[in-house]
Structures are given as C-alpha cells and as structure tokens.
Amino acid sequence: MTVSARQRARISRGAQYAVLAAAVIVLIVVADWGQLQRAFFDPAVAAAQFPAIITVALKNTLIYTALGFVVGLSGGVLLALMRMSSVAPYRWLATIYIEFFRGVPALLVFIAFGYGIPTAFGVRFDTYVTVMLALGMVSAAYIAETLRAGLQAVPKGQLEAARSLGMSHSRAMVSIVIPQAFRIVLPPLTNEVILLTKDSSLVYLLGLALTQYELTKFGREAISSGGGLTPLVLAGVCYLIITVPLGLLARRFESRTERKAR
Amino acid sequence: MNASTSTPAPAAIVVDGLRKSYGSNEVLTGIGLEVAAGEVVCLIGPSGSGKSTLLRCVNLLEEPSGGVVTVGGVDVTDPDVDLDGLRRRIGMVFQHFNLFPHLSVLENCTIAQRKVLKRPQAEAVEVARRNLDLVGLADKADALPAQLSGGQQQRVAIARALSMDPQLMLFDEPTSALDPETVGDVLAVMRSLAEAGMTMLVVTHEMGFAREVADRVVFMDAGVVVEQGPAAQVIGSPRNERTKLFLQRVLDPTHVRGDAAEGSEG
Numbered sequence: 001m002t003v004s005a006r007q008r009a010r011i012s013r014g015a016q017y018a019v020l021a022a023a024v025i026v027l028i029v030v031a032d033w034g035q036l037q038r039a040f041f042d043p044a045v046a047a048a049q050f051p052a053i054i055t056v057a058l059k060n061t062l063i064y065t066a067l068g069f070v071v072g073l074s075g076g077v078l079l080a081l082m083r084m085s086s087v088a089p090y091r092w093l094a095t096i097y098i099e100f101f102r103g104v105p106a107l108l109v110f111i112a113f114g115y116g117i118p119t120a121f122g123v124r125f126d127t128y129v130t131v132m133l134a135l136g137m138v139s140a141a142y143i144a145e146t147l148r149a150g151l152q153a154v155p156k157g158q159l160e161a162a163r164s165l166g167m168s169h170s171r172a173m174v175s176i177v178i179p180q181a182f183r184i185v186l187p188p189l190t191n192e193v194i195l196l197t198k199d200s201s202l203v204y205l206l207g208l209a210l211t212q213y214e215l216t217k218f219g220r221e222a223i224s225s226g227g228g229l230t231p232l233v234l235a236g237v238c239y240l241i242i243t244v245p246l247g248l249l250a251r252r253f254e255s256r257t258e259r260k261a262r
Numbered sequence: 263m264n265a266s267t268s269t270p271a272p273a274a275i276v277v278d279g280l281r282k283s284y285g286s287n288e289v290l291t292g293i294g295l296e297v298a299a300g301e302v303v304c305l306i307g308p309s310g311s312g313k314s315t316l317l318r319c320v321n322l323l324e325e326p327s328g329g330v331v332t333v334g335g336v337d338v339t340d341p342d343v344d345l346d347g348l349r350r351r352i353g354m355v356f357q358h359f360n361l362f363p364h365l366s367v368l369e370n371c372t373i374a375q376r377k378v379l380k381r382p383q384a385e386a387v388e389v390a391r392r393n394l395d396l397v398g399l400a401d402k403a404d405a406l407p408a409q410l411s412g413g414q415q416q417r418v419a420i421a422r423a424l425s426m427d428p429q430l431m432l433f434d435e436p437t438s439a440l441d442p443e444t445v446g447d448v449l450a451v452m453r454s455l456a457e458a459g460m461t462m463l464v465v466t467h468e469m470g471f472a473r474e475v476a477d478r479v480v481f482m483d484a485g486v487v488v489e490q491g492p493a494a495q496v497i498g499s500p501r502n503e504r505t506k507l508f509l510q511r512v513l514d515p516t517h518v519r520g521d522a523a524e525g526s527e528g
Contacts, residue, residue, distance in 0.1 A: 160323055161360035161419075165374035165426060166350025175377055179364050 038228055045227040049234055056211060057218035058238045064131045064200040064214055065242075069193060071136020076143025083148050094144065101141035106199050110134045114206045127212055131203055139196050146192060150185030151177060183253075190250035194243045215239060273332075274299045274430050274461045275320055280329035282315050289315045291485040292329065297430070302462045304472035304493070307482035308508055313465040314357075316482070317432050320463065321352045334429060350378055353423030353431040357438050359415040361407040367394065367418050368403040371425045379426065386425075393421040397451045413444025417451055430461035437468055469512055473497045481505045 003011075082094035101109070113134040118124050125133070154177050162172035201216035208217060215235040222231030273296050280293040290312045297303045305313040318324040319331055322338050322345060331338045338348060362370050371390035375381045381389070394400045397417035399410075407415055416436055423431060433452065437445045449471050456462055456475050466472060472479050472493055479496040481489045481504075489502045500506045 155360075157356060157358055157360035158362065161354075161356060161362070162374075163346075164321055164323065164349055164352070164354040165422070166346045166378040167374060168346050171377055175373060176362055180362075183364070 040229050040233050042228055042230045045222075045230040046234060048227075049222060049231055053215070053218060053231075053234055053238065057213050057215045057235065058241075060212060060214040061197065061200050061238070062242070063128075064135065064203055065193070065197045067128060067132040068135025068139055068196050068200065071132050072139030072143050072192070072196065075136060075140030076147055079140055079144035080147040080151070083144060084151070098141045098144055101138050102145070106134070106138045107202055107205070109138050110202045110205050127203075127206055127208065130206060131200070134202075135196060135199060138199070139192060142195070143189065143192055146185055146188045147181070150181040150188075153184050154180045187250040187254045190246050190253075194246055197239065197242050197246075273297065274301070274334060275463060276330075276332045277316070277320070278330045280316065280319060280331060281327045282312070282319060282324060283327050289485055290319070290326075293482075293485075293487055295480060295487060295490075297461060297463055299430075299461050300459045301477045302456045302460075302464065302475055303478045303480060304476040305463065305465045305480050305482060306467070306469070306472060306496075306508075306512075307488075311482045312485045313482050314434050317434050317463060317465050320432060321349050321354055323354075346378070350374075350426055351429045353420075353426060353428035355416070355419050355423055355431065355433045355436045357435040359407070359412070359419045359439075361415055361419055361422070363407050365406075366403070367399065367405050367407065367410070370407065370418060371422045374422075375425055389427075390421070390425050393424045394418070396424065396454075397421045398447070411444055412440045413447045416440060416444075416448045420448075420451055420455075424455075430463070431455065433462065433464040433466070435465050435467065437466070467512065469497055469509070481508065483508070 079094045079097060082090040083098070085091055085094075110130075113125065113130045158176055158180065159172055162176040163169070167175065200214055203212075203214055204217040204220065208214075213221065215238050219232040219235030223229060275295070275297040277293055277295040280290055280295075281288070282290040293312075293316055295303075295316070305316065307313050315324055319326045320333060320338070326339055329339075333348060333352060336343060336348060338345075361367075362373070365373060368387065368390055371393060372383070372386040375386035375389060376383065379386075391400060391403065394403055397420055399414060399417055399421065402410060402414065402418070407418065410418065420436075436452070437448050440448065445468070449468060452462070452464070452471070453475050464472075464476070474493075476493040478490060479493045480487055481496055481500070481502070483504050489496055489500060489505045496505065497509060500509055
C-alpha cells in the first residue's frame, strides 16, 4: 500500500491533535481543581488586593517604566548619534557604553545605583532618581542600537536622492531619512518598552516604602503573609494589561506601514 | 574658470583627467568629456566600465580621486564650492527612482522646492503640478510611490528633478530597472525634454534612444573613453574593435552567445 504525501501529512496532523487532546483529558481528570483554585485564585485573597494593586502597584510600575523610558530614549538618541558620528572618539565611547550596559545584568546596575554608589560616594539618591538612572541607562544602550539599525535600514538611495535635490545633510536627515526610520523603529521600540516594564520589577532591591511598591514587590509582600499565589497571579495579569496592548499596537502599526511601503 | 571660452554655447559640463578609485581598484582612469549647453550625450558601455561613476562624479555623489570636473564653469572638486547650491541646479534621475516612499507624489515634487528653494507652498505645488503634467501623471498627484508602476515612479522622479528648475539633467540608467512595457513612456518623456533643449547626460543601454535622441554618444570601457562622436557614427559604424564587439552583443544578444558570459556582469 502506498501512502501519498498528502495522506501522510493528514495522518501526521491527526496524530498531533490526538496527543494534544489526550494531554488535556489527562490534565482535567488528574488535577485537583479545588486545590488549584485555592493556590492560584482565591476570591477572598484576590478581593483583598484591591484597590492597592491598582492605585499603588500598577501606578508605580507605570511611573517607573515611564521614567526609565524618558531617560532611555533621550540617552538612546544621543548614543545613536555618537555611534554614527564622524568623530572617532565619540564612536568609541558610544560603543563601549552600549556593549557594557547591554552586556551586564540590569540587576547589577540596580545594585550599583542602589547600594554601590551611595556607599562609595556617600550620596543618597531619591528612589525615583535611582530608578530613572538605572532603568534609563540600561535601556538607553538597547534603544541606541535599535535607533541606529532603523536609520541604517533606510536605503542609501534616499539620502542620495535628497542630497541630489540640493538638501543639506541635516535637512535630508530631518525631512527624508528620520521619518522613514521612525516607521521602521516603532515595532522594536515598543518591544523595548515591554522589556522596560518588566525590568521595572528590579526596583524591589532598593528597599521601598509602602507607597513605592510596584507590581512584583507588591505581589511578593502579599504572598509572604499567606494566601497562596493569588496576589502573584493578579500582579502577572496587571503586567499583561500593560504589555499586551503595547504588543498589539506595535503589530497594528507594522502591518499598516507594510501596506503603505509595499 | 571655464575651459571652453571660445565656443558660442558655453560647456555645461567639462570633465578633464578624471580619476576615481576605490582602494586599489581604479574605476576611472583619466576621463575627458565635454557636454555643451543644450546637448544630449549618451554614455554607453559594458557594466563596470565606470559610466555611472562618471555620472555620479558630476554632482559629487562620488568624490573624484583626481582630475577636474566643472559644471557651468564651477569647479565641483574645489573644497570651498557650495555643493548644495550646485546640486540644486543639477537634476538627477536614478536607476531605482529613489522616490521618497513616505511622501505622496506631489510632496515628492514639492519638498525640496520648499525646504531648499524656500518657495511658498502654493508656488511649489503649481510648479510640481506643471511638471507632473509634463510627464503625464497629473492625475497621480495624491498617490503614494508604492501605488505606481516602475515606469510611473521613474516619470515622477523626473518631475521631481525638474521641479527644481535644473540647468542640466543626469540620468543613471533610468530604464534599466523597468518592466519592458513601461520603458517607452519614460523614454518618451526624456525625448520631449531633449527636444525642449535640456542639457542631458544619460547613462543608458537603450541603443535606439541613443541613436535617435543623442547629439553625441560616448563609449566607455574599463574606465576610459574608448570612442565618441555623433550617435549615428558611433552606433552605426563604430571604428574601435571594443565598441564593435559591445554593440554586437547589445544589439544582437543571441548572436554571440559564446562569449556573452565574460561581458555580462551585475
């Protein structure tokens, strides 16, 4: 008996569905649903987290992310420009900075700003300043590379065409290259914001006051007083409330520009 | 300092002893060329012969390694030359059009007028519409480049260059990237420009166009000008062996399949 390629593909697909269905059935039969619900979603514990999880934790996560992004974006623009500068030392400095902050864990940078620098220099930063600097300096390295890649993704012919019309280099950049680079850069930049949102959880290291708790710290404190994993699940959902729309937004923009530039 | 002071029509472009090398690779080895005002000159020759590089040296998209290039009497290789001012007077049309994809057809034709010539919006639009009408695309003013065919995009690119009121036009293989059926429209626009008296330097593989429209044809090979003269003579009865061989291959590609490989290059 010979089996055609199409039949073989159908059998293989059928087998994959069967495995999936079997796994789901086993899970449903074996799992202790009562236990799972108590551990992951206890309504009483969940209710107790409100409204603080929104008014304090979610709010602070957003603030920390925004602060980090402002520094990250401005630093990133500066670094990208330095990286493409015709003055060699600027290029070196930017490269060293980018390689360093991209290469070390963000956690280490937080420790440096939270404890290292204050002890070594006897200065004490405000928590928000610390967050802004630590998150911002790390994300600046990533954002700089994203921006540089975006600018360099604009075909060389665009700059040539602009220059051949008599535009100065800076005019050509502002009117022709940067607007195109912006469209290219927006999806990966959204990605940076998502990463930044999650990295803001590292603030927990700094020893926060109650009103400075962000989602991770908030969830962690809540589970330490008992009540299973419910607070963590809620905190996770709050992260998704921020990041999923960002991802959707990026994808929408991506498909829109693709259609435009096809 | 104009090299040709005695001729009635001053030379628009004078190229003398032009050299260009990339590292140790010498692309142009001492080119001499003159284009008079109102003249149409076609540059022909095999790929890699330096035609495009020569063209790009005229508006300094490539920096010459040696020699002199003057445009309208201005030495473009002078470090103190107002390069932007010079380029504004030289229209350039590229093989791959290089339209600005984020701008509409009309904006493509107005942006440099507004930002470089500081023309008011209304005037820029008027000039752009006139030139779009000239290339037969007045009805596409609001389209985006991506919505046009290659031939239409190239005609927009010509209109964009013309909107700066250039004194001369450079064409870098304007029809090489086009579908065959759209080539004719672009050539027709170029022909009408030539008839209107525009000074044109055209790198092309369109021998029919060169023969009919060019005042002079220049054959280049391996970085030097091998032969030049009236179009009918260079294309119709070339004297140099290399010119003959090249024309044979271009005009009848099926005839010399045997040695086509060595002559073809991307």
